[in-house]
Amino acid sequence: MADSIQIGIVAGEKSGDILGAGLIAALRKRYPTAEFVGIGGPDMVSLGCRSLFPMERLSVMGFVEPLGRLPELLHIKRKLEAYFRAHPPSVFIGIDSPDFNLRIEETLRSNQIATVHYVSPSVWAYRKNRIHKIKRAVDLMLTLFPFETAIYDEFDIPATCIGHPLADQIGFENKTAGARQILGLSQSEQVVALLPGSRVSEIERLAPIFFAAAVKSLRSMPKLRFLIPCSSAESRACIERALARCSIFLGEQFRLVDNSQQAMAAADFVVLASGTATLEAMLLRKPMAVFYRLAPLTHLIASRIVDVPHVALPNLLAGKRLVPEAIQGEVTEAAVKSQILNYFSDPDAFEGVLRQFDSLHHELRKGASEAASAAITELLNRS
Structure with missing residues (x-):
């Protein structure tokens, strides 16, 4: 032709x-x-x-x-x-x-x-x-x-x-040190990336819970650092409103960044909304906890017609629960805080999961x- x-x-x-x-x-x-x-x-x-x-x-x-x-x-x-x-x-x-x-x-x-x-x-x-x-x-x-x-x-x-194109774009090398250098973070800091979604509706439902949980986590681990990516001016404005409602001031402990992949690469642990970002976190070899909340009427309809055992892509790809996930009423400040503190109490416990991430990466590349x-x-x- x-x-x-x-x-x-x-x-x-x-x-x-x-x-x-x-x-x-x-x-x-x-x-x-x-x-x-x-x-x-x-x-x-x-x-x-x-x-x-x-x-x-x-x-x-x-x-x-x-x-x-x-x-x-x-x-x-x-x-x-x-x-x-x-x-x-x-x-x-x-x-x-x-x-x-x-x-x-x-x-x-x-x-x-x-x-x-x-x-x-x-x-x-x-x-x-x-x-x-x-x-x-x-x-x-x-x-x-x-x-x-x-x-x-x-x-x-x-x-x-x-x-998946992301599996082609993201290599197998560890990107944490490079991302931290770009963001001015030391290699020894304990860093969490918070990604409450890319759409305003997602952010409005998840950001207040994520941010309140982050504040509560600081009471147990005062040296934690939180990175919050903003993909657009609209999402940034929504995130800033949620931060203000939680009385969070941007500075050393909470930072807004432009690049979500860079934020995840720099993090030790990622808290995020269900979606493609969970695949990205998996390809970056990041331990994570996945949360999702829908509008009440949308959830009512979805609960009647959706038939899947998992919502997080790593879990769907593996055919089993590799990473923690919670939806709707299970998404609470206490649940998010628990996942953050649980990771830092024993980071080595996730090594087996990371090896399975590598295997899935090879399959998708x-x-x-x-x-x-x-x-x-x-x-x-x-x-």
Whole structure:
């Protein structure tokens, strides 16, 4: 196939923008003059993707929260479908955001446009009947985790595990000393990274609990240092409000930092919200405790339809409880404080867990962007 092709591509949030940028870079090696058009964030746009709508308009989470945005989301969906019908791409790639992208993929596939979905929806966890929609919508599913391909094999849906880009980006060497040097921390200090989430709604629910627990931990360990990453101006403002409510002043004991990976790398122990950050902490070989709280109505719905034994990615990948996790009513100041003090009382107790982190890291390190590019190229060659 000639390299002068149009590739439709849509990402709906920051993590998808990062994946999309890596994929665009890999595909450009195979198709140097390819045009990428759809919806992307700053990383994708910087590599030449033409974004027809601001990516932020798609960034919404939960079961209830999207309802208020439904008219706008449907408007964007219709506009995208009309554009791609008028200008058919050689392939359309939907990155994550399954409730939005699968609908577009189903429409485009019915119009004889090849479709790829990058990042498997959690059909193994909830709304399992979506597998039938996926079968109608996609020519190829690209999964990040090995355990995800089984359900696609069962329903005869082409699927390839490409591994996780973070496992490629994060090496196996210890990064603690380098991160501490950058942040001006001594190698002997006892450091905890607090990551209450990336979305404002997450931060509002978890930050007050994390910060109050940190203050209480200082009564037992007054030399503890806490690093709190802020991924955006909006999250920083939310975190600063939570700190003020806990009467915490920034200084030697509590510091805000810009880079979450650097904060985790510098830490001895990480307290964080469930999500991709738990995978990042695992790849950095960091002992952790994972907490998550949803909006009450969202949790009520989720508790009825979600069927997973764990919420933390390291636990899902291992198929067992490697790291402590707690959700909803179990997320308390006492629980968070207990996990912090428990770690520092016997850090060596986590060595066995860290060895299992290494094993999982090797499993996920597959050269994800290049593997995705190769799988998409194979699909294009068959189309």
